[in-house]
Amino acid sequence: MLAQLRGSVIALNKSPFASMCPLPLQAVRLNDRFWAPRLQTNRSVMLPSQIQQCEETGRIDNFRRASGKKQIDFQGIYFNDSDVYKLLEAIAYAIAYEPNASLEAQMEAIIAEIAAAQQPDGYLNTYFMFDRAKDRFTNLRDMHEIYCAGHLFQAAVAHYRATGRTHLLDVARRYADLLYDKFGPNGQPGACGHPEAEMALVELARTTGEARYLELARCMVEARGRGVLGGSSYHQDHVPFVEQREFVGHAVRHLYLASGATDIVLETGDKAHLATLDALWQDLIQHKLYITGGAGSRYEGEAFGAPYELPDDRAYAETCANIALVMWCYRLLHLKADPIYADIMERALYNGVLSGISLDGEHYFYQNPLADRGGHRRQKWFGCACCPPNIARLLASLPGYFASANPSNQLYLHLYAQSEIRFSTSEGDVSLRVNTNYPWEGLIEIEVLDAPSHTTTLFLRIPQWAANATLHCNGNASADTAYPASGSYAKVALSGAPATIRLELSMPIQWIQSHPHVQNHYQKVALVRGPIVYCLEQADHSNTDPWDILLTHETTCQPEERPELLNGVTVLTGRGVALKRERWAGKLYAPYQPYEISHPVTITAIPYHAWANREAGPMTVWLPVL
Amino acid sequence: MLAQLRGSVIALNKSPFASMCPLPLQAVRLNDRFWAPRLQTNRSVMLPSQIQQCEETGRIDNFRRASGKKQIDFQGIYFNDSDVYKLLEAIAYAIAYEPNASLEAQMEAIIAEIAAAQQPDGYLNTYFMFDRAKDRFTNLRDMHEIYCAGHLFQAAVAHYRATGRTHLLDVARRYADLLYDKFGPNGQPGACGHPEAEMALVELARTTGEARYLELARCMVEARGRGVLGGSSYHQDHVPFVEQREFVGHAVRHLYLASGATDIVLETGDKAHLATLDALWQDLIQHKLYITGGAGSRYEGEAFGAPYELPDDRAYAETCANIALVMWCYRLLHLKADPIYADIMERALYNGVLSGISLDGEHYFYQNPLADRGGHRRQKWFGCACCPPNIARLLASLPGYFASANPSNQLYLHLYAQSEIRFSTSEGDVSLRVNTNYPWEGLIEIEVLDAPSHTTTLFLRIPQWAANATLHCNGNASADTAYPASGSYAKVALSGAPATIRLELSMPIQWIQSHPHVQNHYQKVALVRGPIVYCLEQADHSNTDPWDILLTHETTCQPEERPELLNGVTVLTGRGVALKRERWAGKLYAPYQPYEISHPVTITAIPYHAWANREAGPMTVWLPVL
Structure with a gap:
């Protein structure tokens, strides 16, 4: 059994239906050029500025008001408590990964404000205080009350795992006990219009060993589709969860x-829930997922669209939805150990999630379109500020997403980056050094510095995109095959250190096409290399509008390292052509003519996640092929 | 000067800046196979059923409540009065065109309920009664109060012109006087969040000769962008009207x-307003107009999108917006006599407006998408029921859109249908018979049965799509040219009857392409013939999904008369190919391959306006070209 170290994103070490358990946060020490600087920016820029935003916008004052320390009006939106909780969760992960006295002190100060605002019966929501106390739990559908509670629980769990201190966990437990009494098996049916607490309650159960919280989570999932929330698909209340087969609504x-339902299955093995999850997954990956890992295509209702409804310029693809997808993939991966979940998780992480934050860590996207004319720019903050702390908590916890161990202490590597991985098992310590320039290069060399001497298996993810991967071992390691299949976990038998493993994932530039019923992608391709989706941006094409650029069947592209560009990226360069647009001056429609070419263009495609970090201008992911 | 006959859609005979004045409603007697049956359906199905809906949904009871005749709660949405007014306007046009004692009696009964609900000070809005009377005019932005007043004025004007009776007009005047006092030049700045009253007030001024109503309309247009309505572009309140250059918001x-602003320019010649109107027009036709004449592409906010943002399956293209476009075109046409306005008006009429109503007259579209999987079906009625009475009033008034006369009594024919046109001028009677199978055939023969003997000019619209038109005259008519230019009014000199004019508009099947920045239309075409936009619907393609059908460069299409189909339409038939979809089973993305063809397909394209009148299934207007 994997020893439980300080900090963990989800703790599955006792979950009976988990195939594996994530390594603790600090087991993976990232020292790469891609993620490590971003985690540093998170700690040094994002987290401090978000604390400041929460102060300046009254989000923390709302707690001071609730505890009676300040006589002021409630400020902002009724669900603003959740932003503070998400931020605390992020800080907890950050200090679990790397101690930081300043962040920790600020976290504890905020926690003190929160604890002081808790009511004698355990209730805690700064909006439903004083005059509004009478309205508690009267509008579960709209008011995000249990959603806020869920984020409190997540923060408390992360705080406890980071620090070992229980004072926020105690606050969470008192509130969860109240919720259990009200909405548990002996209470009234109830759930939140905005799910979130389900995941949180299962984590609270894992952390405290209190099975009632798991029971409550299950009651909440099962309350859907039973008339409690008004029956709308927007709230996923149109049918019971176990009858749901398609992603709909928000x-x-x-x-x-x-x-949350996946967390429940990890604990219970419930087959009906699992059938729904499997159907939802197929619906997502077959019909409703942007190539960037973005989810939810409609502005109206921030909702999933119909199958194949994946507009580009009006893609919604909310940063929070893309993060939610990562969280879901991560849970499914640990349930089933199927690398498809890591594939989609990686796709979202490197593209649709990361586009949510600027390179300087100071500006956020709420929506992540795949085409734009230059008007869509990141903002410092939002009135509804769900996305900024969400991306902060994901980045802070990211090292926890790289590796897991199964109950036999066999290690799975899901993601790759220059890093050191160290953890202890009951059979001894494991220490690896991963040398790679991933995601820009596919060569991954793993030095085994320490490992128990009995034979164990190391599982290395071979992404679906990596055809022709090769695997060679030296020392005490031996590979099952030198040519591991893409979309699998390659197996390496390891019997102690030293050993060297050399995995080479080929990274050709792929032209990816959409199902023909994605009507807006007819005869178009996206350029993808490894996990990175590319786009054309105006800043690299001074004389040609990216929306006028076509690829031809003669176009070939090459990767090119550009250490000076956008904090260091590998771009794709090649020759395309520009469409002649003169005949269209002043016209929207005209009789059909084959497109005429104006001039050849040297294209420079940048990673999608890095767009909108320079001067504003047109951008597009999908490129027509002439 | 054109003698004022009974009924007229807008009365421009005294408007100093009008280039021409519409003929009265009953001057054009439609006896064609396209419009005449639809007008009959309007009278026999739509109007009676809408009266019934207004009764059943409490819309008329709301007036009975307001007058104290019924002690009930207000029913429905706060702007529901407007639906009743629009319906009255429709009935007034219908009886102006063709007497109908039953409809007239029902109209008068409803008017009696309305008149009884008017307050002593002239106020009339059934929502703001009793407890809510204190809230009158306190939320002009959201509550549609002046919008409802505007529709009352339109109904009153139409009723007066149809019947010569003044009792509803008197109601309107009393309310308009109150509005003038409150929001006129000596009142406070005010306008409605939903414009409409501007048009209505100018018409009220034209009908009553009361210049104050024109003044008030102008005050309302000029109140925008000055802080009265909160400043949102949704409400067109982001900048003053004279600074507006783009269509935005709802x-x-x-x-x-x-x-409304065009109506003001027709009366005042205001150049600043005109500059805005010209810029808005260019923005619309260059950037924001569906090929069906649909306007407003976004579901969110029922709003205009960015330039070239014209999604097909998620087109909003609200029936009311498409009707509003017809109304605007009609006004611009009479201001400038430029046939481009008739071109766009005709495009909207035959496509995006007409799709709003089922062939049986019993079901309505609110949104008019250009592609669908079969889920979008017309409804009997809507909670927000703006569209049904709007299409009813347009159909009822349609004969008024066909022809106009300029101040020299010269006749303009804008639209063509089998019809008789008769009207009187101070110089004598005019009588024409138009023989044509338009819109299915382009041959138009005009027999001049009666005309003043002095020489006058007859202007015949040559649509923009009609290249190679020919024009031949006999008898007392002679054409300027036998080959009139498309997008012009051809001139025929006429010196009394008899005369025969033979205009032949060629109607080739056109493959129309969109500006390349309409990203979803890359390498796609719409099939258009004459004014009719076509689509493929599942019902005509039993073995192939229309979304899988491609045209090739070898495809040629032919028109084919199908009298038994969809009440008689001309379809387009030809050979396309079906895409092989096997490789896409279960996949959303895959490496690029040129599309493979499965089998040849005989395509049958039906008029877009007639879709969704058979079994539900996929439909698409835009077809890829292989």
């Missing part, structure tokens, strides 16, 4: 709900 | 506002 809500 | 609102 994307973040449905993905959080699916994540 | 489409119906902006098009009604533009229509």
